[in-house]
Amino acid sequence: MATGGRQDTPPGSGTPAIPARRILPLYLLLGFAAGxxxxxxxxxLLLRMARHDIDIVTIGYFAWVALLPTFKFVWSPLVDKYSVPGFARFWGKRRGWIMLSQLGIFASMVGMAFTSDDTNLPMVALFAILLAFWTTTLEVAADGWRIELAPTQEQQAPIVAANLWGYRSAMVAAGSGAVLIAARADWTVAYLAIAVAAFAPFPALALTRAEPGATGRRWRSLGIGMAAGSVILAMSCAIVAVLGWLLLSGAAAAGIGSDANLTPVVIVLALLPFAILALALPRIRKLAPDAPLLRSTTFGPFVDIFWRYGFATLLVLGFVSLYRVGDVLALTLSHPMWDARGYSLDQIGIADGAVALPASMLGVALGSWMAAKWRLSWALAAGALVAAIGNWVYVWLWWVEPEGWILYASVAADQFGNGLAGAVFVVYLSMLVNPRFPAAQYAFLSGFAFLLARLLAGASGEMQLQIGYDGFFILTGAASLAAVVFLPFLARTRSHGDSAGPEEAA
Structure with a gap:
């Protein structure tokens, strides 16, 4: 599929701020910071709530916090357009947003640490949402930079591998480390420890060289950035708190209680913006390449996708929405299922760490190699099959007597399939993007890719009550495999061309 022209350095740059030989280590670090x-x-969080005897339906609702990254396209144009005061004067736009995001991640995780008894669930939700927001913002900035630096399939694969190695290493370190710390101390100490580790890349970035054409001094820019960042964090916390209060007040006024089935309402609201774009497809297809709507900084990146692929966009979106459903659903209830089956926090910590990490790394490495060497349709099919098998292994785990080696073997199979499918999928999404607006378009596509999965994840507790854990994981494996039926049609999909885009309009 056509993805537009090449950009070796960020727009407006001369000599790259980061030398080419350091790109892979950089994305290893950025993946770690986001993971x-x-x-x-x-x-x-879901395991923590299960250990505090929060009911399974409420735990399922908290999985909807992961819906926030799905809508990162709403604020991703801001990351492309605006710079963070202070930080940007020395480190540039991309690193400025990454550094601000790390401040937000640290502050949000400290908030989660001091609400870790789960007795005040609205406060837990506030800090969880803020943590999801700043984590996602970091990813938006890093993804946009990655696509600018490496626009071809062969160039993307090693950077994706480095990024996912860092990301998955960090996920395992957080999951396993937090659980093991909680087993020996408590959840507050666990969250504080991970908060400190998550902040570690910040000083490393602060010591990197200046952006070409930088107008500020390092330490002065750092001080201004920290001060501005504190104000931005306080404002974001206040906005989320007010919106949450209005939402809860509106739900109470409408008579919606904790026992209400919110899944249909959430699904309708979440799908609404995508449905509007789909209904507008006939008009979008008739736009000229330099039409004002395609040149719009706010709407152009999203309309461009529908303009370039026409009605095939619906096929593409259908495929990407299904491809990772199984893995997301499995992640939602895997830890509560291990807890319900009787595994200890020590066993879960080992499974999340010493077992999951090498299995995931091997899957990422193989998936990245396949994405670089195979036709993407064949690589995507292999990823879907391996991911389905990894989900179905949990059915076996539920049926047999709990033993440590059974948990470890199951997690290894699941994480290998998850890593392989994830690496191939990231390369595929990157190839759909027009490099003229990489951050916004990748945010849109990757957000939509997890929309259905995260909507269903919020109802996972209700599903488990109806069909049990074994039926649930049979279903997730089948969902992983279902996307394969799209592949013969996607192989013939081609881009219509390139629109003028916001940069040319400027």
Whole structure:
């Protein structure tokens, strides 16, 4: 599929701020910085709530916190357009947003640490949402930079591998480390320890060289950035708190209680913006390449996808929405299932660490190699099959007597399939993107890719009550495999061309 022209350096740059030989280590570091907090508002949080005897339906609802990254396209144009005061004067736009995001991640995780008894669930939700927001913002900035630096399939594969190695290493470190610390101390200490580890890349970035054309001094820019960042963090916390209060007040006024089935309402609201774009497809296809709507900084990146692929966009979106459903659903209830089956926190910690990490790394390495050497359709099919098998292994785990080696073998199979499918999928999404607006378009596509999965994840507790853990994991494996039926049609999909885009308009 056509993805537009090449850009070797960020727009407006001369000599790259980061030498080419350091790109892979950089993305290893960025992946680590984004991966550490992910488990803390997802799997670890759900396990923590299960250990505090929060009911399974409420635990399922908390999985909807992961919906926030799905809508990162809403604020991703801001990351492309605006710079963070202070930080950007020395480190540039991309690193400025990454550094601000790390401040947000640290502050949010400290908030989760001091609400770790789960007695005040609205406060837990507030800090979990903020943690998801800043983690996602870091990913938006890093993904946009990656696509600018490496626009071809062969160039993307090694950077994707480095990024995913860092990301998955951090997820395992967070998951396993937090659980093992909690087993010996408590959840507050666990979250504080991961918060400190998540902040470690910040000083490393602060010591990197200046952006070409930088106008500020290092330490002065750092001080201004920290001050501005504190104000931005306080404002974001206040905005989320007010919106949450309005949402809860509106739900109470409408008579919606904790026992209400919110899944249909959430699904309709979440799908609404995508449905509007789909209904507008006939008009979008008729736009000229330099039409004002395609040149719009706010809407152009999203309309461009539908303009370039026409009605095939619906096929592409259908495929990407299904491809990772099984793995997301499995992640939601795997830890509560291990807890229900009687495995200890020590065993779960070992499974999440010493077992999951090498299995995941091997899967990422093989998936990245396949994405670089195979036709993407064949690599995607192999990823779907291996991911399905990894989900079905949990059915076996549920049926047999709990033993440590059974848990470890199951986690190894699941993480290998997850890593392989994930690496291939990231390369595929990157090839769909027009490099003229990489951050916004990748945010849109990767967000939509997990929309259905995260909507269903919120209802996973209700599903488990109906069909049991074994039926649930049979279903997740089947969902992983279902996307394969799209592949023969996707192999013939081609881009219509390139629109003028915001940069040319400027």
């Amino acid at each position: 550490l907090p992910f488990f803390m508002f997802n799997a670890v």
